[in-house]
Amino acid sequence: MKIIPVIDLKDGVVVHARQGNREGYQPINTYLCKSSGIFQVIDAFLSIYQFDTFYIADLNAITNQGNHDYLIAEVLTRFPRIMFWIDKGYRKYDEIKQLPENTLPVLGSESYKDETISEIKAYKNNFILSLDYSNSGALGAKNLFSDPTFWPKNVIIMTLGRVGCNNGPDFDKLKEFCRQYPGKSFIAAGGIRNKQDLMALSKAGIHQALVASALHSGAVKAEDIAEVSTS
Template sequence: MPASLALIPVLDLMDGQVVRAFGGRRDEYRPLESALCDSSRPEAVVEGLLALYPFRRIYIADLDAILGRGNHGSVVERLQRLHPDLEFWVDGGFSGTAAAQAWQAAGRGRPVLGSESLAVLPERDAWPAQGVLSLDFRGDDFLGPATLLSHPERWPAEVIVMTLARVGLNAGPDLARLAHIQRLNTACRIYAAGGVRHVDDLAALARAGAAGVLLASALHDGRLSRPELDAFHAAHPTSAASDAKASVPAPDR
């Protein structure tokens, strides 16, 4: 098991609001209704997440940018001002490394380059210094240049395995696909995304050697409550605790 399993909440942004994602069917996404907050405004959702647990990172999927109809750059900047201690990972629909490098240079967080948006396989030394690759799958179909899978030696240090068909559907994480991607490049830190239902899934991902996991529905539905996260922290003290903000004490065990 790695030194830590990072627990990373997700904000899916569309038309200025956080939406509930499920199955990758973006035309069906609707404003988020959550047990953690009474609004789908990004600021309210982040406050609700941090009231639940002292997360250190937030992943943002800018769906407008991914769909080619604007972006939420100003929203990201506002969240950064409100929460300077948080690290933001942002999938801004980058078609190549130049756009991602410009995003990072503007101080808008760590750019996530989603395979579904990439036009070609970047050279290994072309990735932004803090760039993250997201390998996007819908069912058995890989979304993006096939060369991304055939040349894993050109991946950056951190890679997300995004299983869109499991997002928001209470289907469980795709451990088989995670293991396959891990075998392709054993030097990368691999993050799982999609399908987490409960604390047992977190434990399974930790045992599988995942570096972290992206979370949304299980948090907003209360299936990963503070007691559940505390239980995971107690069983994996170097995992959940290491992803808490340094300025906030780890939960009592």
């Protein structure tokens, strides 16, 4: 099981994501890190474990309210040996041709419509797909959820209604994806509470997980990560 820390950026700071209610997200202030600055948050995560991959969601870009391009570029330069998966919402392939080597675009279904998903083919599988769900169902381009020819090897199953809560992952949904598409590598996102959840996900066939709250609260500790990383 590989743990990938999550950083949600909004208005220049790292915020605590909760149930997809982005208007209400507040700056991070936790057991792990009192600062909401992105460099301090990354350093705090690295003080727990030498993670080699991070996920950054630029919430301003996703919601078409500006972006954090300058700040993210500085992050990529300062941490050249870490791979950053970056979700900036809808992006045409021409916009990301010259990305630094230590970044990979995340394309979220919520940012695409059925009439625009054909543009995803231009990426030639060099991206991470995020299939996004709210409490009411799938978000964005419906055809993305039913047509795996658009999918790269790695696919995030993002359950926004469970993000930042203590309700556990959506095991049923994750197990169903693993059952239907055994050739893909699915990544759990939303609701992970502790080592037991991570072990259960691994047993279900999920070998990567996006985690934020459980790291910030100390519910997932360094020894837990070391243990699940071998499972």
